[in-house]
Amino acid sequence: MSPDAFAAAVVAWYQEHGRKDLPWQQNVSPYRVWVSEIMLQQTQVSTVLDYFARFMQALPDVQALAAAPLDEVLHLWTGLGYYTRARNLHKTAQQVCESYQGEFPRSAEDLATLPGIGPSTAGAIASLSMGLRAPILDGNVKRVLARCSALGSYPGGSQASKQLWQLAELLTPQQDVAQYTQAMMDLGATLCTRKQPECSRCPVQKGCLAYQTEQQHLLPVARPRKVMPERRVSMPLLVDLSGSVLLYQRPSTGLWGGLWSLPELGDISQLDSLLQQHQLTVEQQQPLIGLRHTFSHFHLEIEPWLVRVKSSTALAVAENNWLWYNPYNPPRLGLAAPIKELIERTLIQSPAGDRQ
Structure with a gap:
């Protein structure tokens, strides 16, 4: 033609x-x-x-x-x-x-x-x-x-x-x-x-x-396959007595740039330093069902933990890029979809998330 x-x-x-x-x-x-x-x-x-x-x-x-x-x-x-x-x-x-x-x-x-x-x-x-x-x-x-x-x-x-x-x-x-x-x-x-x-x-x-030429089912040529690497992180949901969750704002560039997210730890054993940073003590701690999120170039395996906390202070946060997020009356913030899912399924949908 x-x-x-x-x-x-x-x-x-x-x-x-x-x-x-x-x-x-x-x-x-x-x-x-x-x-x-x-x-x-x-x-x-x-x-x-x-x-x-x-x-x-x-x-x-x-x-x-x-x-x-x-x-x-x-x-x-x-x-x-x-x-x-x-x-x-x-x-x-x-x-x-x-x-x-x-x-x-x-x-x-x-x-x-x-x-x-x-x-x-x-x-x-x-x-x-x-x-x-x-x-x-x-x-x-x-x-x-x-x-x-x-x-x-x-x-x-x-x-x-x-x-x-x-x-x-x-x-x-x-x-x-x-x-x-x-x-x-x-x-x-x-x-x-x-x-x-x-x-x-x-x-x-x-x-x-x-x-x-009867090649319509063979074309276009597929992208060459490659093995997607995996990355594992622990993400604690630090929940205070009112049911609010501690979030931090990620840097403006890079993965989930500018979005509010749960803290990321290489392993849950690193939790103590995060608690000390915000002057928090643990009331209850339990593992949650994991979540896999796939990016264009790797799989992220998230190991979430529900960690109920209390503070001797007025629950202030250490830096301006941290806040206590109320999932029952949420502010208009940008959340990565997996973070939103973890918060909702843990605190809104699950009986384990009922406020104390």
Whole structure:
């Protein structure tokens, strides 16, 4: 298929079968498209829907996001994972307000200079909200193009990625760019899926080399497998007489950056120094059911402990980055999903967590 025929077929399919009722497709603006695109990175549409609605209700425009405390942004993000995305949202909103007078730059090249916005996200914002011709290459589009070109290597490799960007640039039309961009994402999400692609319904099957050579179930080439290392930590839930849990705020960079978390110990035997730091004494101590959390590059094996404590002081904390968190009337803070789960299952759902 020629590039023009490919684009025409994709747009025609979208007009009849594409998704048109997603919330970020209503009242389209660069802000709404940007937030949705960042949320959709490595996250399913079904998961994002509720998060997007809450985020828009709390922070309806870029000025509101720029002015919000980072803790509020992280709180709204809790459970979505990959929290660097939320921190970059906050940074970009402030940069847009400070450097661009609250208006997003009107080119994919300038958009891609903002924190957390790569070339594909920049292309999506430019094409979907501004109607500018800009190619994209998110995971769904990458899969479609890898099959259409019968790409013989893993699409995430540098050379393969370069080839796919060249193809994306070639195929992106001059007209109907917003519809074409959305159509390509929809095509990968609904028909050209990772498993069991529905080739019989695909508008570009005549131009798909994978289909023509019956390789659609073999392509794209899978990521080379590697053994994921494991890391083990002990996490005590230090609970005072009122049922509040001692948390600390992690550094702004790195794992769970800027989020509030349970203390991490190499081993529960290190608990004494933590208790001394906060002038606490143990009333009761018991192990809890462990929890595994998988990051992109390792497994975290969490060994949680319920440690009921009391203090001779007014339960002050040693530094500003520590606080007593009331799970029954929680403040709006950013919590990593495993931490939130541990607190809820131990103190809210479990009889062992009843307040004394």
